[in-house]
Structures are given as C-alpha cells and as structure tokens.
Amino acid sequence: MKRRLHRALLAGLALILLGAAAVLVWSGAYNVSAVTQHWSPVFKLMEYAMRQSVHRHAQQIVTPALDAPDMATAGARHYERFCVQCHGAPGRAPDTAALSMQPVPGPLSAAARKWQLRELYWIVSNGIKMTGMPAWQAHLSEQERWEVVAYLRTMPGQLPAVQTVPTDAQPIPAQGDIERGRTALTQYACQSCHRIPGVVGAPIDVGPALDSMGSLAYISGTLVNTPENLARWIRHPKRYKPNGAMPELGVRPADAADMSAYLRWADRNTR
Ligand code: HEC
Ligand code: HEC
CATH class of the missing domain: 2.60.40.420 (Cupredoxins -  blue copper proteins)
Structure with a gap:
C-alpha cells in the first residue's frame, strides 16, 4: 500500500516537472539569444554532461605512438586550415564570427592537459552536438586526425613573433557603461x-x-x-x-x- 502511494507520488512529480518543462518551451520564455549568458547551473550541467559523454565514448580508442617528429608538424598545418578560425592560436585571435558564439570555442592551449589524447581524437572525429564544434571524420583521414592530436599535445609551444605593433589613434570615451x-x-x-x-x-x-x-x-x-x-x-x-x-x-x-x-x-x- 505504502509502496503504491510512493510510486503514485513519484509519477505525479514527474508529470508536474514534464508539464513545467513543456510550458517553458511552449511559452518561448527560455531565451535562445547568444547574447544573454546561460544560467550558471545550466552551464555547469551542460559542461559536465559533455565531459561524461566524451569520457564514455572514447574509452575503447587505442592511442597510437604520436612521437614521430613530423606528426606534430603535419598536425599544425591541419590546425591552421581547419581550427584556427574558431579556436585561435597562441597570441592569435579567432575570426570575428567565432568570438560571439555560445558556447565560445576558446583556446586549446590547455586541451591536452584537460583531456586524454584518445578523448581529443574522439572530439575531433565526432564534433560536439549543439555547440558548433564540427565533426572532422569526413574531411580528415584517421592519420590526419591523430596528427592534429599530436600537435595539440605540443601546445601552447612558442608564441609567434609580432610583425607590426598596433597604434591606438581612436579616442576612448571617458565614461563606460x-x-x-x-x-x-x-x-x-x-x-x-x-x-x-x-x-x-x-x-x-x-x-x-x-x-x-x-x-x-x-x-x-x-x-x-x-x-x-x-x-x-x-x-x-x-x-x-x-x-x-x-x-x-x-x-x-x-x-x-x-x-x-x-x-x-x-x-x-x-x-
Ligand atoms: C566552427 C567553429 C569551430 C571549428 C572550425 C572547430 N571548432 Fe572545436 N569547438 C568549437 C566549439 C563551439 C566548441 C565547444 C566549446 C565548449 O563547449 O566549451 C569546440 C570544442 C572543441 C574541443 C573541446 C574543448 C574543451 O576543452 O572544452 C576541442 C578539443 C576542439 N574543439 C578541437 C578542435 C580542432 C582540433 C579543430 C580543427 C580540426 C576544431 N576544434 C575546429 C568550434 C569549432
Ligand atoms: C586567447 C586568450 C585571451 C583572450 C581571448 C583574452 N585575454 Fe586578456 N590576457 C591573456 C593573457 C595570456 C594575459 C596575460 C598577458 C601578460 O601579462 O602578458 C592577459 C591579460 C589581460 C589583462 C591584464 C590582467 C592583469 O592581471 O594584469 C586584462 C585586463 C585582460 N587580459 C583583459 C581581457 C579582456 C577584457 C578580454 C576580452 C576583450 C581578454 N582579456 C581576452 C589572454 C587572453
């Protein structure tokens, strides 16, 4: 008897939550603008879900030897063609279009410390849903994707020497908002x-x-x-x-x- 009541209560609660979610979606109250930030707990939950998913799906991948000296060099070339426009590179900004994306692509200079190498390979191969991170398995061969990983492992590496130092001719308003x-x-x-x-x-x-x-x-x-x-x-x-x-x-x-x-x-x- 007690057990049945328990179950009915749980089912009721689930229904109420589902209803609330449906109303939130239907009403359009949740703002999909990429200008307003996610609510912090929502952001943390999504980050956590992403990490857990990558951990799990990359588990079976066997990492090959990445130490051959030309691997990272080849990877740097792929990075220059396919990654720098969104992720930038040490000392270099991403393209304008990537600056206001949400989530923001961000620098990969610490990626090899944050992820296992096989997880990086998985991310590069599969991309990440609902973030704007593309999958590269159709565009880069398996060898090339490992080369990218070999390059990520060497980051941040050296900063490029700066050719021209910018000037600041435009006046800056005295008061900010x-x-x-x-x-x-x-x-x-x-x-x-x-x-x-x-x-x-x-x-x-x-x-x-x-x-x-x-x-x-x-x-x-x-x-x-x-x-x-x-x-x-x-x-x-x-x-x-x-x-x-x-x-x-x-x-x-x-x-x-x-x-x-x-x-x-x-x-x-x-x-
Ligand atoms: C069109 C823009 C775009 C391009 C091009 C792109 N990425 Fe991404 N990438 C993203 C976005 C957006 C994310 C998600 C960031 C987040 O959720 O924090 C991401 C996430 C990642 C992550 C996980 C980062 C982390 O630590 O959270 C890695 C690693 C990565 N990208 C590697 C690459 C590599 C390597 C390339 C080139 C082969 C590449 N990306 C090309 C947009 C891009
Ligand atoms: C790609 C990474 C990157 C991005 C993007 C970036 N910064 Fe920085 N920022 C740095 C680094 C690295 C330093 C340390 C520089 C140094 O001391 O040589 C720094 C230093 C600073 C400092 C000096 C902090 C101190 O303790 O002296 C300020 C202020 C700052 N950044 C503001 C900003 C603002 C505002 C933006 C966005 C418009 C921004 N940064 C974007 C990497 C970045």
Whole structure:
C-alpha cells in the first residue's frame, strides 16, 4: 500500500516537472539569444554532461605512438586550415564570427592537459552536438586526425613573433557603461581565457583571473592601472606586450570603455 502511494507520488512529480518543462518551451520564455549568458547551473550541467559523454565514448580508442617528429608538424598545418578560425592560436585571435558564439570555442592551449589524447581524437572525429564544434571524420583521414592530436599535445609551444605593433589613434570615451561592459566581455570571448567575476564561463586560466582590476597597480605588470589605460590595454594588448599571449581582438573604443568600467566595478561588487 505504502509502496503504491510512493510510486503514485513519484509519477505525479514527474508529470508536474514534464508539464513545467513543456510550458517553458511552449511559452518561448527560455531565451535562445547568444547574447544573454546561460544560467550558471545550466552551464555547469551542460559542461559536465559533455565531459561524461566524451569520457564514455572514447574509452575503447587505442592511442597510437604520436612521437614521430613530423606528426606534430603535419598536425599544425591541419590546425591552421581547419581550427584556427574558431579556436585561435597562441597570441592569435579567432575570426570575428567565432568570438560571439555560445558556447565560445576558446583556446586549446590547455586541451591536452584537460583531456586524454584518445578523448581529443574522439572530439575531433565526432564534433560536439549543439555547440558548433564540427565533426572532422569526413574531411580528415584517421592519420590526419591523430596528427592534429599530436600537435595539440605540443601546445601552447612558442608564441609567434609580432610583425607590426598596433597604434591606438581612436579616442576612448571617458565614461563606460557597467551593464553594457558585462555583455561586451562575452561578445569578444574574454571569458574563454579569463575567469571574470559575474560572467558565466568554464574555470580556465589561460590568462590571469580578472578579479582585482579595480585595485591592481599595473595592468599586466607594465601599464599604470587607470580606467583609460585599462581600456587601452583591452583594445591593443600587443602595443604594450608585443610578445604577450593576449591577442588583438578588434575591440571597439566604446566597448573597451564599457568593459573597463565593468571590470573595475566587479572587483568591488561581486564577491
Ligand atoms: C566552427 C567553429 C569551430 C571549428 C572550425 C572547430 N571548432 Fe572545436 N569547438 C568549437 C566549439 C563551439 C566548441 C565547444 C566549446 C565548449 O563547449 O566549451 C569546440 C570544442 C572543441 C574541443 C573541446 C574543448 C574543451 O576543452 O572544452 C576541442 C578539443 C576542439 N574543439 C578541437 C578542435 C580542432 C582540433 C579543430 C580543427 C580540426 C576544431 N576544434 C575546429 C568550434 C569549432
Ligand atoms: C586567447 C586568450 C585571451 C583572450 C581571448 C583574452 N585575454 Fe586578456 N590576457 C591573456 C593573457 C595570456 C594575459 C596575460 C598577458 C601578460 O601579462 O602578458 C592577459 C591579460 C589581460 C589583462 C591584464 C590582467 C592583469 O592581471 O594584469 C586584462 C585586463 C585582460 N587580459 C583583459 C581581457 C579582456 C577584457 C578580454 C576580452 C576583450 C581578454 N582579456 C581576452 C589572454 C587572453
């Protein structure tokens, strides 16, 4: 008797949840805009589901020897043709189209530490549903996909020498808008390299966490930290650190001022 009641309760609860989900979908209330960020628990759940799925599906793959010296070199060529437009490369930004994708492709400089080699091979071969990560098994042979993995293992490697140091002729607005700044940070993929307070993203440390930009004395150890200089750095990091790993992202002056305002505000207000 008790057991039956239990089951009925569970079934009822499941129905209510299903109903709520149906209403949410039907009403159109969940915003599919790639400008608004996922709610943090939703983001974490999706990341977790992706990891678990890759772990499981890559289990049977046997990793061949990847040490032959020309393997990584060949992989670097495939990477240049097929990956750099979305993932960028050390010191180099992705193409504009990839900056505002959600989820953001992000740098792969730590990928070989985060994933097993066979998991990287699986990801490259199969892609990832609902993210924009394409499958490459129809376009790269098995050998070529392992070459890509051999290259990923050597990343980040050397930063390329910078040919031209950018100038910053355009004036930067003196006042930035905090709320617009928070959105702009995600539209230029800043969270793909930095942990940023108040911005949802994977726990990644390609660049330093941007949680003390209101109090830090020097930006990147070189530039006195004022609101204007912070915006200048965001627009043209290569001007101040030509061989640094932070790429030029084509940030417009007004967006840089907004991001600067947000980062300084976030230091004091999001703990
Ligand atoms: C059209 C854009 C696009 C191209 C081209 C692309 N990727 Fe991706 N990739 C993505 C997106 C989007 C994700 C998902 C990021 C996420 O969920 O965090 C992703 C995820 C990945 C991941 C998992 C990253 C992680 O650690 O979370 C790896 C590894 C990867 N891609 C490798 C590659 C390689 C190697 C190539 C070239 C053969 C490539 N990608 C080409 C968009 C792209
Ligand atoms: C591909 C990775 C990458 C991306 C994308 C990126 N950064 Fe960086 N950033 C770095 C690295 C690496 C450093 C450290 C540079 C150094 O000190 O030479 C850095 C440094 C910084 C600093 C100085 C931090 C400090 O502690 O001194 C700020 C501020 C900053 N980035 C803001 C941004 C903003 C805003 C964006 C988006 C417009 C952005 N970054 C995008 C990699 C990145």
